[in-house]
Amino acid sequence: DTGVSQDPRHKITKRGQNVTFRCDPISEHNRLYWYRQTLGQGPEFLTYFQNEAQLEKSRLLSDRFSAERPKGSFSTLEIQRTEQGDSAMYLCASSPQGQGGSYGYTFGSGTRLTVV
Amino acid sequence: GDSVTQMEGPVTLSEEAFLTINCTYTATGYPSLFWYVQYPGEGLQLLLKATKADDKGSNKGFEATYRKETTSFHLEKGSVQVSDSAVYFCALSDRAAGNKLTFGGGTRVLVKP
Numbered sequence: 416d417t418g419v420s421q422d423p424r425h426k427i428t429k430r431g432q433n434v435t436f437r438c439d440p441i442s443e444h445n446r447l448y449w450y451r452q453t454l455g456q457g458p459e460f461l462t463y464f465q466n467e468a469q470l471e472k473s474r475l476l477s478d479r480f481s482a483e484r485p486k487g488s489f490s491t492l493e494i495q496r497t498e499q500g501d502s503a504m505y506l507c508a509s510s511p512q513g514q515g516g517s518y519g520y521t522f523g524s525g526t527r528l529t530v531v
Numbered sequence: 532g533d534s535v536t537q538m539e540g541p542v543t544l545s546e547e548a549f550l551t552i553n554c555t556y557t558a559t560g561y562p563s564l565f566w567y568v569q570y571p572g573e574g575l576q577l578l579l580k581a582t583k584a585d586d587k588g589s590n591k592g593f594e595a596t597y598r599k600e601t602t603s604f605h606l607e608k609g610s611v612q613v614s615d616s617a618v619y620f621c622a623l624s625d626r627a628a629g630n631k632l633t634f635g636g637g638t639r640v641l642v643k644p
Binding site for chain 2: 446456470
């Protein structure tokens with residue numbers, strides 16, 4: 416068990432460019448969550464998957480954001496036409512199916528995005 | 532919808548002082564409650580949790596009790612160390628909301644020697 420891995424750790428991009436982040440959850444975890452954390456704030460829910468199915472998307476996830484988990488293993492989060500307001504830490508977490516409430520969640524170290 | 536409110540920081544303490552961070556919540560269902568800690572430059576780590584009323588979560592000298600009557604989950608530690616300097620987040624997980632986590636805004640704690 417190597418924990419939840421996120422790549423890259425840091426990304427600096429110019430406004431208007433597209434970026435893609437990757438998350439590798441703990442292998443036996445069915446559920447995968449994406450959160451966004453801005454400076455001085457708590458993480459905010461973006462979306463989550465159960466296996467390959469995307470079950471919920473937050474209203475925070477505009478049309479420029481898309482997430483996939485094609486084989487129920489790793490997931491990608493893509494932001495198109497980035498804006499300065501997208502600058503944040505993007506966190507991924509995983510948990511066993513239906514057990515997040517009692518198990519807790521394992522978080523990755525996050526990808527820090529800076530849009531210049 | 533679900534929400535978590537925790538006291539604002541920063542909280543500045545001397546080593547060996549008593550720490551309390553207040554946390555209250557609102558939820559439509561019967562949530563599980565968590566405290567996460569974020570050390571400088573690191574990701575979120577689960578500190579402790581409680582899944583039902585009157586449960587006490589504990590870890591590394593920290594404790595929190597699930598109080599359904601007051602919808603609270605206050606974090607306490609009897610004697611803090613410099614290494615406890617971090618940001619602490621209270622959170623809930625509601626099965627009625629897909630078990631996703633809802634976080635409070637975080638409380639920064641600074642312990643001085």
